[in-house]
Amino acid sequence: MQRHTGITGTTFISYANPTSTATPRGQPIHEMLTPFAAAYFTGAFVTDLAYWQTADVLWERFSIWLIVAGLVMAGLAIVAGVFDLASGRQINKPILPRALCYALAVLLSLINAFVHSRDGYTAVVPTGLTLSGLVVVIVLLMGLMGSTSAYRHHTGADT
Amino acid sequence: MMHIPNIARPAKRSLSILFVAVAGLGLAGCDDSGGDPKMQIGANPELPKLQQYLIPPIRIAKAVGWGKDETPTVPQGLQIHALATGFQHPRSLYVLPNGDVLVVESNGPKAPIFRPKDVITGWVQWFAGAKAKDANRITLLRDTNGDGIPEVRSVFLDNLNSPFGVALVGHDLYVANTDGIVRYPYQEGQTSITAPGTKLTDLPGGPIDHHWTKTLIASPDGSKLYVGVGSNSNITENGIQAEYERAAVWEVDRASGAHRIFASGLRNPTGLAWEPESHKLWAVVNERDEIGPDLVPDYLTSVRDGGFYGWPYSYYGQHLDPRVEPQRPDLVAKAIVPDYALSSHVAPLGVAMYNDTELPANYRGGAFVGEHGSWDRTPLNGYKVVFVPFSGGQPSGPAQDVVTGFLDANNHARGRPVGLAVDRTGGLLIADDVGDTVWRVSSGSPSKPAS
Numbered sequence: 001m002q003r004h005t006g007i008t009g010t011t012f013i014s015y016a017n018p019t020s021t022a023t024p025r026g027q028p029i030h031e032m033l034t035p036f037a038a039a040y041f042t043g044a045f046v047t048d049l050a051y052w053q054t055a056d057v058l059w060e061r062f063s064i065w066l067i068v069a070g071l072v073m074a075g076l077a078i079v080a081g082v083f084d085l086a087s088g089r090q091i092n093k094p095i096l097p098r099a100l101c102y103a104l105a106v107l108l109s110l111i112n113a114f115v116h117s118r119d120g121y122t123a124v125v126p127t128g129l130t131l132s133g134l135v136v137v138i139v140l141l142m143g144l145m146g147s148t149s150a151y152r153h154h155t156g157a158d159t
Numbered sequence: 160m161m162h163i164p165n166i167a168r169p170a171k172r173s174l175s176i177l178f179v180a181v182a183g184l185g186l187a188g189c190d191d192s193g194g195d196p197k198m199q200i201g202a203n204p205e206l207p208k209l210q211q212y213l214i215p216p217i218r219i220a221k222a223v224g225w226g227k228d229e230t231p232t233v234p235q236g237l238q239i240h241a242l243a244t245g246f247q248h249p250r251s252l253y254v255l256p257n258g259d260v261l262v263v264e265s266n267g268p269k270a271p272i273f274r275p276k277d278v279i280t281g282w283v284q285w286f287a288g289a290k291a292k293d294a295n296r297i298t299l300l301r302d303t304n305g306d307g308i309p310e311v312r313s314v315f316l317d318n319l320n321s322p323f324g325v326a327l328v329g330h331d332l333y334v335a336n337t338d339g340i341v342r343y344p345y346q347e348g349q350t351s352i353t354a355p356g357t358k359l360t361d362l363p364g365g366p367i368d369h370h371w372t373k374t375l376i377a378s379p380d381g382s383k384l385y386v387g388v389g390s391n392s393n394i395t396e397n398g399i400q401a402e403y404e405r406a407a408v409w410e411v412d413r414a415s416g417a418h419r420i421f422a423s424g425l426r427n428p429t430g431l432a433w434e435p436e437s438h439k440l441w442a443v444v445n446e447r448d449e450i451g452p453d454l455v456p457d458y459l460t461s462v463r464d465g466g467f468y469g470w471p472y473s474y475y476g477q478h479l480d481p482r483v484e485p486q487r488p489d490l491v492a493k494a495i496v497p498d499y500a501l502s503s504h505v506a507p508l509g510v511a512m513y514n515d516t517e518l519p520a521n522y523r524g525g526a527f528v529g530e531h532g533s534w535d536r537t538p539l540n541g542y543k544v545v546f547v548p549f550s551g552g553q554p555s556g557p558a559q560d561v562v563t564g565f566l567d568a569n570n571h572a573r574g575r576p577v578g579l580a581v582d583r584t585g586g587l588l589i590a591d592d593v594g595d596t597v598w599r600v601s602s603g604s605p606s607k608p609a610s
Contacts, residue, residue: 055484057398061273068275114213117276119396119449120471120482122211 028089030080033073034102038139040070041109045132051124060124063132064116067109074106098145105138192537193452196502200558204456204500206475211482215449218537220572222288222593229573231589232564233600236519239562242302242588242599243309247294249590249597250372251509251578253325257347258583259301261315262590262597264294265322267371268337268364273397287534288572288593295319297334299350300597305584307599313350316343320364324375326384328413335373335386338364340411359384360416363405367391370405372508376431376440377413384411385440386418389427394447394482395471406470408442408462424468424494430510430578434461435524437552443507443528444497446474450482452536453503459510459528459547459554460497469494499554504533505541509578509590512549517585517602525549527561527587529576542566544576544589544600562589562600 044066051059081099112131116123198205233239246264253261266289272278284290296319301311316322316334324335332345332352341356362373370389377384390406391397408428410421427445434441440462446455447470455474467490469476471483476496479486501507509529513522525548530541544562548555565574574594582588587600 057396060396064274064276111213113275117274118211118215118482119392120394120480121484122482123396125484 028081028084030077030084033077033080036073037070037077037106037109038142040066040073041105041132041135042139044070044109044112045129045136048124048129048132052129055121060116063124063128064113067113067116067132070109071106071113074102074109077102078106098142101138101142101145105135105142108135108138193503193540196505196540197557199453199456199500199502201554202499204475204502205453206456206478207451207453209454209478209481210451212449216452216535216537217283218539219283219287219534220532220539220542220566220570220575221286222575223567223571223573225573225594225596230564231562231574231598233562234560236603237561237600238603239598239600240307242307242597243300243312244594244596246298246590246595246597248291248592249577249595250592251323251325251374252580252588252590252597253327254580254582254588255327255345255347256583259299259350260309260580260582260588260597261325262298262300263322263325263578264296264298265319266291266293268293268321268368270369271367283534288575291592293321295321297322297325301350307586307601311350315350316352321368321371323372324386326375326377328377328381328384331413333359333375333377333384335362335375336364337368337371337373338362340373340375340384340386340416358416359413360411360418362386362409363388363391363403367397367401369393369397370427370445372427372429374429374431376433379433379438382413384413385409385421385431386411387425387428387431387442389429389445390470393449394480396482399471402471408440421464422462422466422468424466424470424472424490425462426470428462429508430528431462432510432512432526434526434549434552435512435514436549437461439552441510441512441526443501443510444468445506445508446503447471447480448504448535450480451503456500456503457505457507458497458501459499459507459526460495463495466495467493468497475500499547501528501530501545501547501558502540504536506531506533507541509576511579511581511587513546513581513587515581515585518587518600519602521548522546526554527579528558529579529589531575531577531592532565532572539566539570542572542575544579544587561587562598565591565594 044063047059047062115128248266249262250265251263297316299313299315300309302309321337322334326333332343334341339361340359342359343352343356369391374387386409391401407423408421409418411418425444428442430443432441442462446457472487473479473491473494507528508531511527528545532542533540542565545558546561547558572593574591576589577592578590580588589598
């Protein structure tokens with residue numbers, strides 16, 4: 001287990017009785033990638049709000065790039081997730097609600113990318129803005145549902 | 160540990176179901192076929208309900224070029240041959256008084272990437288053969304003996320900036336580059352111009368320059384130049400401030416270079432012509448995309464002084480476009496309905512009023528229109544030269560196909576017609592920017608000598 005101490009470092013986590021529950025096979029990679037997409041999608045909602053208020057196309061352009069960046073990161077996370085499953089790495093429970101939420105957020109964002117690729121005002125208002133808002137709600141729900149593996153499983157702690 | 164994959168499996172299944180659903184939505188967008196274009200020809204086109212897409216339909220004809228001895232097709236009574244080949248994206252044509260033909264070889268400036276969509280658009284254009292290098296020159300052709308084969312071919316003007324329109328008034332030759340009109344001294348018989356040009360006026364150019372062609376025509380008395388200036392977007396997605404003095408026909412004073420907006424709300428007026436009977440200015444205009452295979456019909460219209468024709472706020476009068484915000488009800492209220500619809504997405508890029516005698520008499524007085532062809536509609540529309548008969552200064556009947564066969568049996572583009580001109584002997588010239596050829600249509604009687 002000593003070889004894992006370098007991944008996140010012990011200094012960030014100081015619990016009374018730190019014990020790693022991460023598996024010997026390694027920390028799930030996808031969990032390191034999932035927050036990126038959530039952050040990009042949230043950013044897109046903020047820039048959508050700005051576009052709604054100003055009708056300045058610059059905000060709409062920020063939004064579409066943020067959504068696409070989020071989708072790219074989500075794609076990497078999904079590939080990593082498949083890899084994690086295939087390689088038998090520890091997948092933290094409860095996986096199903098979070099995976100479904102994540103999939104829904106990615107799906108809505110994919111649709112949103114197409115909506116945002118329309119020309120003119122209806123690229124954002126009302127459908128694009130609504131989708132961006134829904135995705136943020138889902139991301140928040142996921143935040144409530146579970147936290148990072150490092151927090152819950154004390155990854156990186158000495159065993 | 161062993162139960163983990165079992166939990167994961169339903170999640171994966173849900174994922175795949177969701178992705179199938181997305182794919183389905185996408186296909187629904189592509190599967191949408193347009194109606195019969197004939198219903199959208201003339202003064203009262205059928206206008207279906209506006210649609211907005213997740214994935215707008217893209218249907219392009221792959222550019223393949225002409226095989227040896229292949230030519231476009233013309234109806235009985237006409238014949239067609241290649242006046243000259245081997246051009247680099249020839250877009251427009253101009254005939255000088257001595258019969259010399261100017262071939263403007265040009266392509267637009269590089270389009271900026273603002274959104275991921277612009278990357279896709281670039282690929283689509285490359286596939287359709289629209290990404291040829293910009294030659295930025297005008298080539299002169301001279302057929303001295305009138306046999307339909309030019310003996311002289313020379314570079315007339317070089318180092319231009321995405322030129323399109325040309326107009327000669329006396330000894331002043333005007334070239335409309337994408338960013339300005341330049342005047343050159345011209346003497347009859349010249350085969351090249353080396354003298355430096357003088358700028359008459361700037362025109363709206365980069366950095367976006369979405370519709371880059373600037374068509375040009377002189378007033379009959381030579382005192383004014385009229386310039387077609389296209390919009391800087393499909394439907395204001397680059398911001399309304401990018402549309403300043405665009406989507407309009409300018410009137411430029413030839414003496415001072417001062418301009419005023421002669422008519423506006425014309426999304427992309429790519430061809431201008433004087434109607435021979437009424438002496439009014441007419442234009443072919445490319446309308447907006449991405450609201451359906453049958454919206455919005457491109458059109459041929461008279462251009463009224465001070466007239467507003469709808470773009471971007473509305474089309475065909477008061478049909479509002481929800482993609483434009485804020486709207487302008489004051490402008491929409493006075494939006495003029497265009498005279499004659501050519502059907503949707505045909506992309507009319509050239510117009511020539513025919514007032515000559517070489518071609519059969521039924522073509523006299525009407526308008527030829529070069530339809531470059533659709534890219535966002537199934538089935539393909541355009542890819543031909545049509546004739547709109549006129550009577551009393553107004554279109555008087557359905558458009559007739561005149562030059563076809565630009566598409567082969569597989570719907571690949573052997574060529575695409577762009578600019579038109581009538582040569583000194585009354586033949587119809589067609590610039591073909593995919594076949595890189597200039598075609599000449601003449602009367603079918605092979606024995607007829609050129610005048």
